[in-house]
Amino acid sequence: MKRLLALAALASLAAAPVHADTWKDLKNSAKQQASDKAAEQMGIATPAPANAKVYIIEPKDGATVSSPVKVVFGLSGAGVSPAGYNKEGTGHHHLLIDNPTIDYTQALPATDQIKHFGGGQTETMLDLKPGKHTLQLLFADWKHQPFNPSVQSDVITITVK
Numbered sequence: 567m568k569r570l571l572a573l574a575a576l577a578s579l580a581a582a583p584v585h586a587d588t589w590k591d592l593k594n595s596a597k598q599q600a601s602d603k604a605a606e607q608m609g610i611a612t613p614a615p616a617n618a619k620v621y622i623i624e625p626k627d628g629a630t631v632s633s634p635v636k637v638v639f640g641l642s643g644a645g646v647s648p649a650g651y652n653k654e655g656t657g658h659h660h661l662l663i664d665n666p667t668i669d670y671t672q673a674l675p676a677t678d679q680i681k682h683f684g685g686g687q688t689e690t691m692l693d694l695k696p697g698k699h700t701l702q703l704l705f706a707d708w709k710h711q712p713f714n715p716s717v718q719s720d721v722i723t724i725t726v727k
């Protein structure tokens with residue numbers, strides 16, 4: 567009887583390697599999902615990718631432009647992923663219009679002054695009223711929360727005719 571049990575144990579051990587990778591993958595993906603959920607609920611900031619920089623390629627600071635304004639987003643030292651997709655070293659762009667107040671410990675709300683580009687877009691056409699406006703890029707993680715330290719561009723000022 568003891569011997570049979572030992573044999574059965576051996577047989578299950580022998581069968582194990584076939585499924586080991588799948589099991590490990592399942593376990594890792596379950597672990598990842600749990601930690602993603604915890605990070606989201608607790609508002610844990612993702613460490614900024616080393617050397618990540620965002621900058622506004624277009625329009626130039628001080629430019630006079632007409633609406634809609636083409637805004638082109640520049641990024642180096644990191645990649646772009648759609649929102650909701652937690653891939654290390656990536657995030658998505660947010661455009662801050664006319665200096666909204668930002669809570670860096672929370673997911674960014676979507677407002678008239680805080681535009682999300684969760685599809686992974688790297689440029690946009692922006693409707694702006696005539697007058698002076700400021701623009702700034704803020705790069706944030708998969709859950710729309712700014713990185714720690716935050717990755718943001720200089721503030722530029724433009725005049726819309």
Ligand SMILES: [Cu+2]
Nearest residue numbers: 649682684710
């Ligand atoms: Cu977002």
